[in-house]
Structure formats: structure tokens, C-alpha cells
Amino acid sequence: MVNVAILGYGTIGSGVKEVIETNNKKLVKHIGDDIRVKYVLDLRDFPGDPVEKILVHDYNEIVSDPQVDIVVEAMGGVEPAYTFVKQALEAGKSVATSNKALVAEKGAQLLKIAQDKNVNFQFEASVGGGIPIIRPLNCCLTADVIEEITGILNGTTNYMMTKMYFEGSEYADVLKEAQAKGYAEADPTADVEGYDACRKIAILTSLVAGQQVNFEHIHTEGISKITATDIKYAKAMGRAIKLLATSKKIGDSYMAIVAPRLLKEDHPLYGVNDVFNAVFVHGNMLGDGMFYGSGAGKLPTASAVVADVVELATNLNRHLYVEWDEKELELVDYKQSSSRFFVRTTQDKEAVEKAFGKVEYIQAEGVTGEIGFLTEEMTEAEYDNKVQGLNVVQMIRA
Amino acid sequence: MVNVAILGYGTIGSGVKEVIETNNKKLVKHIGDDIRVKYVLDLRDFPGDPVEKILVHDYNEIVSDPQVDIVVEAMGGVEPAYTFVKQALEAGKSVATSNKALVAEKGAQLLKIAQDKNVNFQFEASVGGGIPIIRPLNCCLTADVIEEITGILNGTTNYMMTKMYFEGSEYADVLKEAQAKGYAEADPTADVEGYDACRKIAILTSLVAGQQVNFEHIHTEGISKITATDIKYAKAMGRAIKLLATSKKIGDSYMAIVAPRLLKEDHPLYGVNDVFNAVFVHGNMLGDGMFYGSGAGKLPTASAVVADVVELATNLNRHLYVEWDEKELELVDYKQSSSRFFVRTTQDKEAVEKAFGKVEYIQAEGVTGEIGFLTEEMTEAEYDNKVQGLNVVQMIRA
Incomplete structure (x- = not known):
């Protein structure tokens, strides 16, 4: 039996419970073992909801239960999600999350802990909802x-x-x-x-x-x-x-x-x-x-979280390597990147051509009193330089 | 060192060699070990091509070399591909293939052998070329x-x-x-x-x-x-x-x-x-x-084959379970499936409506002397039944 605990019974948390229950037969076949939701953590009560029977308010009940193999974090935000996920990994439990804020900020660190503890931290649903990416x-x-x-x-x-x-x-x-x-x-x-x-x-x-x-x-x-x-x-x-x-x-x-x-x-x-x-x-x-x-929605997002759960359940004692070093990458300045620029100005063609040379003028239906044009391809830095002195109503990259 | 042997030096086989060489740094990082193409099997000679140094004409050299971990089958067709793949799996080597004919006919059987030998048989490139599906x-x-x-x-x-x-x-x-x-x-x-x-x-x-x-x-x-x-x-x-x-x-x-x-x-x-x-x-x-x-092309297809090779190289002594039982599935008769049907006939509207009742007529530019229409949604069997007696020039499902 694979035991799952869900942190947060909002849209995604309740969706995860629904997917695990609705497609249980398929999951059991794939995992080769039974799977169930043993706990749901939430500060609220849900009178009359079947979740009541497995609802807990104290995270310690979950993290201290050696039967819990997998923790699903569906609370959102960096705290207390971060503290809870860290504790789960340190207690030897694998974690799946849909929380982009947590992953963007603490992903590398949490992966490192997962590696050290020979468990896994997965986050398919943090980007693109249900889309596997x-x-x-x-x-x-x-x-x-x-x-x-x-x-x-x-x-x-x-x-x-x-x-x-x-x-x-x-x-x-x-x-x-x-x-x-x-x-x-x-x-x-x-x-x-x-x-x-x-x-x-x-x-x-x-x-x-x-x-x-x-x-x-x-x-x-x-x-x-x-x-x-x-x-x-x-x-x-x-x-x-x-x-x-x-x-x-x-x-x-x-x-x-x-x-x-x-x-x-x-x-x-x-x-x-x-x-x-x-x-x-x-x-x-x-x-x-x-x-x-x-990219969003209760069941599509939950479907991606549960796909993580399946991966975690079939790799309970085996860390799946993900390359994501904590050392920060120095990004290339976006000013060096190139594109064409669509520009709207209230000045005349002479001013436009003085600034950009040859451009492609665009006439939009019913728009008067201004000029729209597409520049040649150039870097952001070049654009910034050329556009000085031109009265720009709008700029959109093309 | 992970040693790969490629069977067939045509478009895909040579593409696989190119991908393994061009992206070697990335592959080594992911696999955590060096990887190289040790043999290429082909009946032909390639005078002047660097492949000459690793070219063999006899498959036994490959299948009997315990250093070969992974065999890439890129010959196409069911035979001798099937015999070669089977021998490789039985010799404890994992296999990747892009061969849809082989996989469609022998997939279940080859997966079974891979499972028995605790190796793997993968075929990402057999469907959709470079698309991971x-x-x-x-x-x-x-x-x-x-x-x-x-x-x-x-x-x-x-x-x-x-x-x-x-x-x-x-x-x-x-x-x-x-x-x-x-x-x-x-x-x-x-x-x-x-x-x-x-x-x-x-x-x-x-x-x-x-x-x-x-x-x-x-x-x-x-x-x-x-x-x-x-x-x-x-x-x-x-x-x-x-x-x-x-x-x-x-x-x-x-x-x-x-x-x-x-x-x-x-x-x-x-x-x-x-x-x-x-x-x-x-x-x-x-x-x-x-x-x-x-969906095709040398490098996209080879990229999918090499993604299989990476998966095989990181799971050399671990069978990755794929559910594909040899027992044949009894497909549901397509006559039970439903769609709308677009039909062209040389008969008149009276004949059309006698056959199908209410339909949606379509007037295509410059087309005369016939009638085109879309039926309501119905099963193939219902369509077959209703269309009898109507002179059908064309039918396309919608």
C-alpha cells in the first residue's frame, strides 16, 4: 500500500484526491501496489464532506507517520509550504507539488535534500498545468x-x-x-x-x-x-x-x-x-x-500532480536525478536579444525614417492620427538607441 | 563507458551516430558516464567515411561482444531486424529502435524478452519521429x-x-x-x-x-x-x-x-x-x-532514438515496465463509431433527404452538377444503411 498525504484541500488538493479515487484501478495497475490518500491537511473543517474522516489540522501527524510515503503539497505560496516540504523530504518522504512560487525559489535546494535522502521532489504541475513539460x-x-x-x-x-x-x-x-x-x-x-x-x-x-x-x-x-x-x-x-x-x-x-x-x-x-x-x-x-x-483547472492540474505521484510511487527508494544546481546562472542581458519591433508614433514618416531608416508601415482599419510600423530585426539595445527622440505610443515585439 | 552498436547506416543510423557525437557532452552529463558508438553494422562499405573504422559486416561481432550495452536497430522492416533485436535482448543488451513495422508486429513479444532478461526495449521514434509520444x-x-x-x-x-x-x-x-x-x-x-x-x-x-x-x-x-x-x-x-x-x-x-x-x-x-x-x-x-x-527527418528521428539510448544507459540493469500484453485486444468494430459524414452526390435534394432526412447543404465555389452535404452525427452502420440507393461521388468523415 502506497500512502499519500495531501497538504491543502483547495482546488488542486481536492482534485488530487478525486483523481486518485476515480482512476484508482489504472494507478494500481501501473504502480503494482494499492494506493490511497491517508491524510488531508487543512486548517478548515469540511462538515459533511467524506474528507472529514482523513482530515488533520496538525502537520506533525503526517510527517511523523512512517506509513506516509508521498506528500502532495497543494497549499501554494512559499511558506509554510517550504517548511513542510523540507520536513517531509528530511523524514524520507517523496514530495510532489504544483506550487510554482515554491519551485522557482527553492527548487534547487529541495532537489538537493531529496538527493541526499534518496527520495524525490517532483513538480510537473508547477508549469503548464496538465501539460507534460x-x-x-x-x-x-x-x-x-x-x-x-x-x-x-x-x-x-x-x-x-x-x-x-x-x-x-x-x-x-x-x-x-x-x-x-x-x-x-x-x-x-x-x-x-x-x-x-x-x-x-x-x-x-x-x-x-x-x-x-x-x-x-x-x-x-x-x-x-x-x-x-x-x-x-x-x-x-x-x-x-x-x-x-x-x-x-x-x-x-x-x-x-x-x-x-x-x-x-x-x-x-x-x-x-x-x-x-x-x-x-x-x-x-x-x-x-x-x-x-x-494550463490550469482542477482536474488537468491534479492529473499532472498524480502523474508525479505515480513516478514517485514507482521509485520509492531510488532518487531520480534532476540537474538543477543551486549555483545561480548568470542570465544573458535581454538587451542583447534580437527581434523586430512594432511601434506606434504620433510623429511623421520623416521622423520615423530618421530614427530607423527603412521600416514596414502598417495601416490598421479605422486608425488615424498616428503611424504604425515594423522595424527590421535588431537588438533591444539598438532599438533603445534608435528610438530616442521618437514619440512612442506603443511598442510590441514581433 | 557505455558502448552502442548501430544496425544499419542509412538515414536514421547515420543520424544516431551524428547526434551521439554532436551532443556528446550533454549526453555524458545526463548519463553520468562516457558514451560512444563502438560498431556500425551495414552490408555496404563506406570508403572514405570515418565510419569505416567501426564498420562491421557480421552481426555476430556485435552480439558476442560483452562490452556492447545498447543496440540501436535502424534497418527497418521485420526481418532480419526481428532476429537481430531478439538476439541482442537475449544476450542481455538493451535495444532502441525506430522501426514501426517491427514494433507493431513484434512489440509485445520483444518487451516480454526484455523483461525476462532484465533489460529494456524502447521505440520512441517508431511513432511521430522526433515527437515524444x-x-x-x-x-x-x-x-x-x-x-x-x-x-x-x-x-x-x-x-x-x-x-x-x-x-x-x-x-x-x-x-x-x-x-x-x-x-x-x-x-x-x-x-x-x-x-x-x-x-x-x-x-x-x-x-x-x-x-x-x-x-x-x-x-x-x-x-x-x-x-x-x-x-x-x-x-x-x-x-x-x-x-x-x-x-x-x-x-x-x-x-x-x-x-x-x-x-x-x-x-x-x-x-x-x-x-x-x-x-x-x-x-x-x-x-x-x-x-x-x-514526424520524420534524419536528425529529429535520431534525436528520439538517442533519447531512448539515454534512458537505456541510465537503466542498464533495471527493467522499465511497459504494459503491453501479448494477448490480442479485440477491437470494437469501427462500424459502431459515430461521426458526421460529408457526402457528394449527383442526385437531387429529394433523393438526399429521402435517404438522410435533415442535412446541411454545402455550396463549394465553382462546383456544379452535384450536391454536397453534411449529415447529422450517426454511426458508420447507420450511415451505410441510410446511404443505400444514393449515388455517392465521395464520402469524407467530419
């Missing part, structure tokens, strides 16, 4: 040097950008609608300003680089400045605007950035709409690949 | 009951359908062009009649069902009857025509079929064009997911 990076794309990883990693903002694109609506209206539907939180900052996507690309970059990436060093822009007029320009260019979290190999390190981008129709991420997430990967041998699926 | 099914989607798996699994036919769609060209012209570009073989039957996709969906179905699926029992239609007129209708419906290999869970078994289908724009596979492949998966917890990438 962590394990594919660690176990499937092992023959490749990953040269680029770019994701639509936040369902809230992708839903909003999709709505703005197909309905021509303004940002504020779409945000209200997303909040009403429960897709965006009352304080939407973490999503719309790109902080959530930033932590996720930090995790992915740490894994492909094999070293700790400090998410605070990743240049991050959100979608809160995107307007209905920008969408009109995007349509005139045959492009979509998506919030992309990107990491590119430059020399022996990586450059990472989170920003809205104008994507061409032939890019695999172009058609990823609504709350779906997707991760595009370019390997030096594989070429282009993409993983697509539900 | 076998390992994700075995290791990532383990918390889900897979209810559907549908793939664009043949790059040749997807290239042809894409060309026909975007250029309005006829089948015969596109085939000629594909042959000129080396995307289609001189005898294109295996690709265009769906036999290649059939073997691949047989492998995927065997894995999700955990039992041997006989590919000869899968109803298979190719693309050779698709015309430029069909494409006009598809465009009028806002759909694309793709050759899809589908497997759906019905009760305790699966229904599998290979056939061209009219896909709506919101389906994740709609935008998969050119030689790319993709596999759509629906899990009972995960919901929809998709894996996309290069």
Missing part, C-alpha cells in the same frame, strides 16, 4: 541541446488576449469579464503583469540550463498596456498578440524575457487560444516541437 | 484513462494535403512534386493508402490498452481518392482535410480507424501543416492535450 524535458528531450523554449504559460492572460482579438474589446472590459467568469482573480496583478509566467519560465530555464535561475532577474512585461487599437494593427499584419515567456540559449547561458509578442500565423503557438497553454521547444537535433493542453 | 504515454499521462488518441502520423500525406489545400492542386500533381522533393517514395502506397499511419496507431493503441493490437484489424483508408473539388468543399465549410489515425475507448476496449477527415478550425490538429506530425490525446482527467513536432 517538466518530465519531457528531463526524460524525453535528453538527446538535444535546448536552444529555445517559449511558452504561453498563463491561461488568464491568454483567455484575455483571445477575447480581445476575436471581439475587438478593450483590456478593461475583458478583464472584468474574466474576473466574472473566475478566470482572473480580484487582484489580477500576478497574471496580467506577467509575474506568474515569469516564475514558470524561470523554472523551465533552470531545468534546461541545469542551474538556478533567479526569476527577479528576468525582464517581465505584462498585457495591461495592450489596447483594442493594437489588436487592429495585429490583424492588419496577420498576426496574433500573445504573452510569451521566452528563454534562448546564447553562448553557454540563457536569455529570458516575458513580454507580449506579435506572432505570425505559421508559428505553432499562433493558434493556442482561450485558457489553453502551450510550450514551444527548439532542440539542436529535434528542431521544433510543441506541447499543448490545459 | 511513447514515453509521455508511459511516464507522463499515467494518472489518466486515455479516452482518445488521434494523430497526424504521416508526414508525406500531411505535406500533400497541405499543398492541395493551399494551392488547390490535384492529388496526382502533388504526389509528383512530393516524390521530386524526396518526401514521397517511388512507390508511395504505404504512405498514401494509410498503411504507415495504421501501424503507428496500432502501436499507440497497444500502449494505451496495454494489449497487443493487430494492425490488420484496423479499418484503413488513404488520401488517394481526395480531389481538388473536395478541398473546395472543405474550404466552404471552413475545415481542413487531414489523414487522421484515431483510437477511441469504447467500454473496456478501443475502436481504431485511419481515414481522411474534415477538421474544424478549433481542433488542435487543424493547423498542423506540411511534414509536421502531431498527436492529440484526451484523458479523462487531463482533458485535451497535443504533442507536435517533426
Whole structure:
């Protein structure tokens, strides 16, 4: 019998219990042993819910029970999640988590403890919800040097950008609608300003680089400045605007950035709409690949957590090596990265050409009193230099 | 030192050697040991090629060398590949292959031998080329009951359908062009009649069902009857025509079929064009997911083979369990599966409505002298029954 304890009985924690119960037959077949949820930890009571029978309020009951093999952390936030996970690993229990904040900040350290204790720490659901991406990076794309990883990693903002694109609506209206539907939180900052996507690309970059990436060093822009007029320009260019979290190999390190981008129709991420997430990967041998699926939601996320649980249950006394050194990776300055830049200005063509030379002018339907144009490809530093003196209404990378 | 022997120095075999050499540093880091290609087996000589130094013509040199840990089978076809792989496994060597014919026919049996000998038999590259799909099914989607798996699994036919769609060209012209570009073989039957996709969906179905699926029992239609007129209708419906290999869970078994289908724009596979492949998966917890990438080509395919080699090298004395029983799965008759049917007839609306009742008529640009329509959803058996007596020019499932 494999005994699981779930920390936190919110959306994901209750989803994990549901998946383990609903698909128990399949899990038992794969693991080769029975599996059950022995404890659920939560501060709250749930009168009338069958969870009552296994509900505990004191974490010590779980961490001191030698029968507990696997702890699922589904509380979110760095504390007390960090302390609990650390204690579990030190007590010789394996841990699965969906907590991106915890993994981005403490991943390397917790993996080290897991290695020392010959147990495992897994976090498939921390990036891309139900989409398998962590394990594919660690176990499937092992023959490749990953040269680029770019994701639509936040369902809230992708839903909003999709709505703005197909309905021509303004940002504020779409945000209200997303909040009403429960897709965006009352304080939407973490999503719309790109902080959530930033932590996720930090995790992915740490894994492909094999070293700790400090998410605070990743240049991050959100979608809160995107307007209905920008969408009109995007349509005139045959492009979509998506919030992309990107990491590119430059020399022996990586450059990472989170920003809205104008994507061409032939890019695999172009058609990823609504709350779906997707991760595009370019390997030096594989070429282009993409993983697509539900980036959030109770059961998809819980499905990824339980896939971790299955991996943990079939490797109870065997550490699965994950390369993620605690030594911080010095990221390449994003100012060195190149792209084309879409710019809107109230100045005239003469001013535009004085600044950028040859550009591609874009005429959006019904937009007057300003000029929109696409620059040639150049580095961020070159763009900063050239754009000085031009009155910029908007800039979006293409 | 991990020693690899490659059987066959064609496109994939030479690609495997190239990947192991080019990304050696990365592989060594992941495996924790040096890795090299010790032998390449081929009947031919390659004068002037560096492979000469490790080239052998007699398989016994490889199978009798206790230093060889891993054999990569890249010859294709069932024989002598089967005999060689079997001998390697029986000699305690692990095997990786990209050979779909071998895996579809002998997969269960070779896995059984690998299990008995405590070694491994892996075949990631046999389906979807470079796209990780076998390992994700075995290791990532383990918390889900897979209810559907549908793939664009043949790059040749997807290239042809894409060309026909975007250029309005006829089948015969596109085939000629594909042959000129080396995307289609001189005898294109295996690709265009769906036999290649059939073997691949047989492998995927065997894995999700955990039992041997006989590919000869899968109803298979190719693309050779698709015309430029069909494409006009598809465009009028806002759909694309793709050759899809589908497997759906019905009760305790699966229904599998290979056939061209009219896909709506919101389906994740709609935008998969050119030689790319993709596999759509629906899990009972995960919901929809998709894996996309290069379905063929020297380096992408070799990258998937070498990912197997890495997995084999890190599990040299440990059998990784794969559920694929030799007992044949009785597939559900595809006549029980449902879809909508797009039909073209030279008869009039009265005859159409007499047969099918309410239908959705489609007017394609410039097409006269016939009627095109979409039926309601019904089973194949119901369709067969209703369509009797109607003069059908074309039928494509939608």
C-alpha cells in the first residue's frame, strides 16, 4: 500500500484526491501496489464532506507517520509550504507539488535534500498545468541541446488576449469579464503583469540550463498596456498578440524575457487560444516541437500532480536525478536579444525614417492620427538607441 | 563507458551516430558516464567515411561482444531486424529502435524478452519521429484513462494535403512534386493508402490498452481518392482535410480507424501543416492535450532514438515496465463509431433527404452538377444503411 498525504484541500488538493479515487484501478495497475490518500491537511473543517474522516489540522501527524510515503503539497505560496516540504523530504518522504512560487525559489535546494535522502521532489504541475513539460524535458528531450523554449504559460492572460482579438474589446472590459467568469482573480496583478509566467519560465530555464535561475532577474512585461487599437494593427499584419515567456540559449547561458509578442500565423503557438497553454521547444537535433493542453483547472492540474505521484510511487527508494544546481546562472542581458519591433508614433514618416531608416508601415482599419510600423530585426539595445527622440505610443515585439 | 552498436547506416543510423557525437557532452552529463558508438553494422562499405573504422559486416561481432550495452536497430522492416533485436535482448543488451513495422508486429513479444532478461526495449521514434509520444504515454499521462488518441502520423500525406489545400492542386500533381522533393517514395502506397499511419496507431493503441493490437484489424483508408473539388468543399465549410489515425475507448476496449477527415478550425490538429506530425490525446482527467513536432527527418528521428539510448544507459540493469500484453485486444468494430459524414452526390435534394432526412447543404465555389452535404452525427452502420440507393461521388468523415 502506497500512502499519500495531501497538504491543502483547495482546488488542486481536492482534485488530487478525486483523481486518485476515480482512476484508482489504472494507478494500481501501473504502480503494482494499492494506493490511497491517508491524510488531508487543512486548517478548515469540511462538515459533511467524506474528507472529514482523513482530515488533520496538525502537520506533525503526517510527517511523523512512517506509513506516509508521498506528500502532495497543494497549499501554494512559499511558506509554510517550504517548511513542510523540507520536513517531509528530511523524514524520507517523496514530495510532489504544483506550487510554482515554491519551485522557482527553492527548487534547487529541495532537489538537493531529496538527493541526499534518496527520495524525490517532483513538480510537473508547477508549469503548464496538465501539460507534460517538466518530465519531457528531463526524460524525453535528453538527446538535444535546448536552444529555445517559449511558452504561453498563463491561461488568464491568454483567455484575455483571445477575447480581445476575436471581439475587438478593450483590456478593461475583458478583464472584468474574466474576473466574472473566475478566470482572473480580484487582484489580477500576478497574471496580467506577467509575474506568474515569469516564475514558470524561470523554472523551465533552470531545468534546461541545469542551474538556478533567479526569476527577479528576468525582464517581465505584462498585457495591461495592450489596447483594442493594437489588436487592429495585429490583424492588419496577420498576426496574433500573445504573452510569451521566452528563454534562448546564447553562448553557454540563457536569455529570458516575458513580454507580449506579435506572432505570425505559421508559428505553432499562433493558434493556442482561450485558457489553453502551450510550450514551444527548439532542440539542436529535434528542431521544433510543441506541447499543448490545459494550463490550469482542477482536474488537468491534479492529473499532472498524480502523474508525479505515480513516478514517485514507482521509485520509492531510488532518487531520480534532476540537474538543477543551486549555483545561480548568470542570465544573458535581454538587451542583447534580437527581434523586430512594432511601434506606434504620433510623429511623421520623416521622423520615423530618421530614427530607423527603412521600416514596414502598417495601416490598421479605422486608425488615424498616428503611424504604425515594423522595424527590421535588431537588438533591444539598438532599438533603445534608435528610438530616442521618437514619440512612442506603443511598442510590441514581433 | 557505455558502448552502442548501430544496425544499419542509412538515414536514421547515420543520424544516431551524428547526434551521439554532436551532443556528446550533454549526453555524458545526463548519463553520468562516457558514451560512444563502438560498431556500425551495414552490408555496404563506406570508403572514405570515418565510419569505416567501426564498420562491421557480421552481426555476430556485435552480439558476442560483452562490452556492447545498447543496440540501436535502424534497418527497418521485420526481418532480419526481428532476429537481430531478439538476439541482442537475449544476450542481455538493451535495444532502441525506430522501426514501426517491427514494433507493431513484434512489440509485445520483444518487451516480454526484455523483461525476462532484465533489460529494456524502447521505440520512441517508431511513432511521430522526433515527437515524444511513447514515453509521455508511459511516464507522463499515467494518472489518466486515455479516452482518445488521434494523430497526424504521416508526414508525406500531411505535406500533400497541405499543398492541395493551399494551392488547390490535384492529388496526382502533388504526389509528383512530393516524390521530386524526396518526401514521397517511388512507390508511395504505404504512405498514401494509410498503411504507415495504421501501424503507428496500432502501436499507440497497444500502449494505451496495454494489449497487443493487430494492425490488420484496423479499418484503413488513404488520401488517394481526395480531389481538388473536395478541398473546395472543405474550404466552404471552413475545415481542413487531414489523414487522421484515431483510437477511441469504447467500454473496456478501443475502436481504431485511419481515414481522411474534415477538421474544424478549433481542433488542435487543424493547423498542423506540411511534414509536421502531431498527436492529440484526451484523458479523462487531463482533458485535451497535443504533442507536435517533426514526424520524420534524419536528425529529429535520431534525436528520439538517442533519447531512448539515454534512458537505456541510465537503466542498464533495471527493467522499465511497459504494459503491453501479448494477448490480442479485440477491437470494437469501427462500424459502431459515430461521426458526421460529408457526402457528394449527383442526385437531387429529394433523393438526399429521402435517404438522410435533415442535412446541411454545402455550396463549394465553382462546383456544379452535384450536391454536397453534411449529415447529422450517426454511426458508420447507420450511415451505410441510410446511404443505400444514393449515388455517392465521395464520402469524407467530419
